[in-house]
Amino acid sequence: MAAPKRYYSGSSYSPLVGNTAAFYSSNQELDQYDDHAQKAYGMPSKYSEDDASQYDAHNAPLTYDNLNTLKGPRPQRPKAGWSRRRKIVVFGGIAIVAIIILAIAIGVAVAVTHKSTPYNYVPLTDQVTNESSFTLGGATRADPSNVQDGIGAGADVYKYYSGGPSQFPTPDKWISFENMWAGNLYAMKHACRTLKEGKDNSDSDNEYIYSAIQNRAAASLVDHRLILAIILQESHGCVRVGETTSVSGVTNPGLMQSHNGHIYSSSAANASIYQMVQDGTQGTNQSAGYGLVQNLDMYGDAYSAARGYNSGFIPKSGNLSEAAGATACYVSDVANRLTGWANATSTCS
Structure with a gap:
């Protein structure tokens, strides 16, 4: 079964994580990224090249080489809350599994009962x-x-x-x-x-x-x-x-x-x-x-x-x-x- 879609409060965009800004090659793409970032994280409306480079460095993959060179706090990913739909899917799934287990248990009990109470045939003379x-x-x-x-x-x-x-x-x-x-x-x-x-x-x-x-x-x-x-x-x-x-x-x-x-x-x-x-x-x-x-x-x-x-x-x-x-x-x-x-x-x- 496909995993349920996750929703994040406060933004209509998915959180941008990792070294995302480095993948924007044109000014137009950088502007789009800028708008997205502003809405998602409350960032400045425009980035200079230096800003972009600093953001890029801040969001570079966390490795042993760049661990000590990071400047400033990393943007915090919003906490993923449980949506109503996700709760229904998860708890509904748990209920279905419980019903299946109960049905199997009853079936085994019936089978054991039949097995333990054989037909009482007594030959006559x-x-x-x-x-x-x-x-x-x-x-x-x-x-x-x-x-x-x-x-x-x-x-x-x-x-x-x-x-x-x-x-x-x-x-x-x-x-x-x-x-x-x-x-x-x-x-x-x-x-x-x-x-x-x-x-x-x-x-x-x-x-x-x-x-x-x-x-x-x-x-x-x-x-x-x-x-x-x-x-x-x-x-x-x-x-x-x-x-x-x-x-x-x-x-x-x-x-x-x-x-x-x-x-x-x-x-x-x-x-x-x-x-x-x-x-x-x-x-x-x-x-x-x-x-x-x-x-x-x-x-x-x-x-x-x-x-x-x-x-x-x-x-x-x-x-x-x-x-x-x-x-x-x-x-x-x-x-x-x-x-x-x-x-x-x-x-x-």
């Missing part, structure tokens, strides 16, 4: 115990690291299903976790913008979802394909998805729209994604919210568990495609996701 779920589908003791555990890629088509669980495709018709993940990954990457929920998942977010599914499947014995199908059904895999609230005040947030569960935290992405997947898979114990584990234990198969997860109960008709106060197509959609549906048009009305 709840597991499926109903043996029917291991036979009819939804639970498995197979190692989830085996991601080729199905019929392959299946077909990207939609077939409408209704009725009881026996009317839905059996687990031997399900595609592999590997193919199910690959077939839906593109849609997951762009789900947040599609749903108008902010910026899309990062690659790291999607890696955390994959890891969380595998981790919670191993801990809970819920089939990793069912966990992924519910995530796709509830949020399309968007980590920033919003939440809904029931008339009784229960919120359904996160990747699996769990019962009074947790939401995504950008400052703790990995831990919050694990938490959201856990909430939907193993339930939210602190608020008595059922996850897939509790529904599989209650109903004994994947499709009834999906209806219970979405509605909270099985309708008296036994038809899993009855809305039961929630989404009519929910269970049919889950069945199609398990058998290869990813992008085809749904035929469920």
Whole structure:
């Protein structure tokens, strides 16, 4: 920033200092200098050649050689006062610097606070115990690291299903976790913008979802394909998805729209994604919210568990495609996701 212009009281001219008179070569210039000097210092109106020479000597640069030859007092330079404008510039600058320092300090304090208070994720140990779920589908003791555990890629088509669980495709018709993940990954990457929920998942977010599914499947014995199908059904895999609230005040947030569960935290992405997947898979114990584990234990198969997860109960008709106060197509959609549906048009009305 350029230095502020300095003003001197008592004269409209800048002070003439140093050996200034020696630089005036003509009489006209000397007269101009004379006028300037008179106004600035109250000097005689005219200088003779001797006067000019004496002034020149008095104002010669101060060196060791001429230190003892100077005659008379040197003209005193007026003291430079602080103008109003200069005060504003200087004190204004100090205020701006102080504000910047304060902002930096606050930013560092916030960063330290986030760093010192990590996301409090505590893994649960709840597991499926109903043996029917291991036979009819939804639970498995197979190692989830085996991601080729199905019929392959299946077909990207939609077939409408209704009725009881026996009317839905059996687990031997399900595609592999590997193919199910690959077939839906593109849609997951762009789900947040599609749903108008902010910026899309990062690659790291999607890696955390994959890891969380595998981790919670191993801990809970819920089939990793069912966990992924519910995530796709509830949020399309968007980590920033919003939440809904029931008339009784229960919120359904996160990747699996769990019962009074947790939401995504950008400052703790990995831990919050694990938490959201856990909430939907193993339930939210602190608020008595059922996850897939509790529904599989209650109903004994994947499709009834999906209806219970979405509605909270099985309708008296036994038809899993009855809305039961929630989404009519929910269970049919889950069945199609398990058998290869990813992008085809749904035929469920």
